[in-house]
Amino acid sequence: MKIIVFLAAILDPKWMLSLDPSGALPSRDPQKLALSPFDEAALELALRLREGGNTQAYVLEAYLIGEESSRLARKVAAYKPDRIETVSVGTGGLADRAHVARVLAERVAADGEPADVILIGREFGDCDDGAVPAMLARILGNRYVGLIHSLEVGGQSIQLQRRRDGVVESIQLDRQIVASVTNDKSNRLRHPLMKNAMQARTAEIGHHADPGRASMPVARKVSALRQSRPEGQCRILTGDIAAQTQELAEILRIGAAT
Numbered sequence: 001m002k003i004i005v006f007l008a009a010i011l012d013p014k015w016m017l018s019l020d021p022s023g024a025l026p027s028r029d030p031q032k033l034a035l036s037p038f039d040e041a042a043l044e045l046a047l048r049l050r051e052g053g054n055t056q057a058y059v060l061e062a063y064l065i066g067e068e069s070s071r072l073a074r075k076v077a078a079y080k081p082d083r084i085e086t087v088s089v090g091t092g093g094l095a096d097r098a099h100v101a102r103v104l105a106e107r108v109a110a111d112g113e114p115a116d117v118i119l120i121g122r123e124f125g126d127c128d129d130g131a132v133p134a135m136l137a138r139i140l141g142n143r144y145v146g147l148i149h150s151l152e153v154g155g156q157s158i159q160l161q162r163r164r165d166g167v168v169e170s171i172q173l174d175r176q177i178v179a180s181v182t183n184d185k186s187n188r189l190r191h192p193l194m195k196n197a198m199q200a201r202t203a204e205i206g207h208h209a210d211p212g213r214a215s216m217p218v219a220r221k222v223s224a225l226r227q228s229r230p231e232g233q234c235r236i237l238t239g240d241i242a243a244q245t246q247e248l249a250e251i252l253r254i255g256a257a258t
Contacts, residue, residue, distance in 0.1 A: 001153070001175075002113060003060045005046040006087075006104055006120040007039040007076065009069035030068045035076075038121025040189035042181040045151060046119050047079060047190070052153060061115075063087050063107060063208070065094070070205050077200035078192035085206035093210065097126050101135035107208050108140060116175040117158060122147055122182050130180055137178035145171055149184035 011017065012034040017026045035043070043062070050058045062081040064073050067088050077084050089103045108115055118140075124132040129146055137144035151160045160171045160179055181187070192200075235251075237244040 001049075001058045001117070002115045003046050003049050003058065004108060004115040004118045005042050005060070005062050005081075006118070006124070007043065007062060007064045007069075008036055008121060008124050009033045009039070009064045009066060009072050010036045028066055028068045030071045033066075033069050033072045035072070035189075036121055036123065037183040038123055038181060040121075041149070041183040041187045042119040042121045043076065043079065044187045044189045045148075045181055046117075049117065049151070049153065059083075061085075063104075065089060065100070067207055070207075073205045074200050074203060075197075077203035077205070078197040080196055083206065084203065085208050087208045088210040090210040097131045098135060100124075101132050101139055103210055104132070104136050105139040108136075110208065114176055116177075117151075118142070118178045120178065120180055122180045124180070133178060133180035140176075140178065143173050143177045144179070145173065145177065146180045147182045148179045149182055149187055151179065 009028075010033065011026065011028060012032050015029075015032045046060055046062070050060045052058075060081045061083040062073075062076050062079075063084075064070075064076065064086050067086050069086050073084055073086055085107075087103060087107050089100050093099050093103070104120075108118065118136070120130075120133045120136065122128075122130045122133070124130045126132060133146065134144055145160050145162070147164075148160045148162045151158055153159075154172075157172050157174055158177055160173065160177075162169050162171075162182070163184075237247050239247070
């Protein structure tokens, strides 16, 4: 069984971000990168899956975004994945979610052997639920479940669980799935063994290069939109609530008539 876990390697929030006046994304200083809480949850679930592989060979591969995350990759290497690599998405590529999903899909397909389970933290650099995991599943043609907090293997199927509005939802799917992982008190990342942490200092960290497809310069486009924003008109309503309501209704009637 092949398990892949993708780790975003985010800028540690304890450090102050410096914004580039040109509109470019903040630089990803290797000394300031850390696993997000969702990265940690995804890695913990991947480790548990591998530990449950008593009857067949379980292979765990871990991939971190960005060549600059090689230092952080050594910390992940302490958990003894069968393969660990950094994946380059190109300059500015992190702002383009479709581009990131394509690069991840190309890395999955590079070996020619499909993964049975792909785990990826929610908010993979974007949004609340995250767009990248769903895009990745779409590109690969895999089944997708979002915001899981646990999973286990039963024969050829995968049992996934997530909490929705206070209710635990259990979903059973056949293999070759993509699942985004949310953090939960039940999936906190363990500490690695000290001897493994020492061995990780000399671990071999691979690298998968970006194929070179241009990504969309999102940050600069947003900056241009802010600069070209047209001036609007502001009118402050006065009086009590009844007077303000009457005044607002009159404004809406005039607007509808024109």
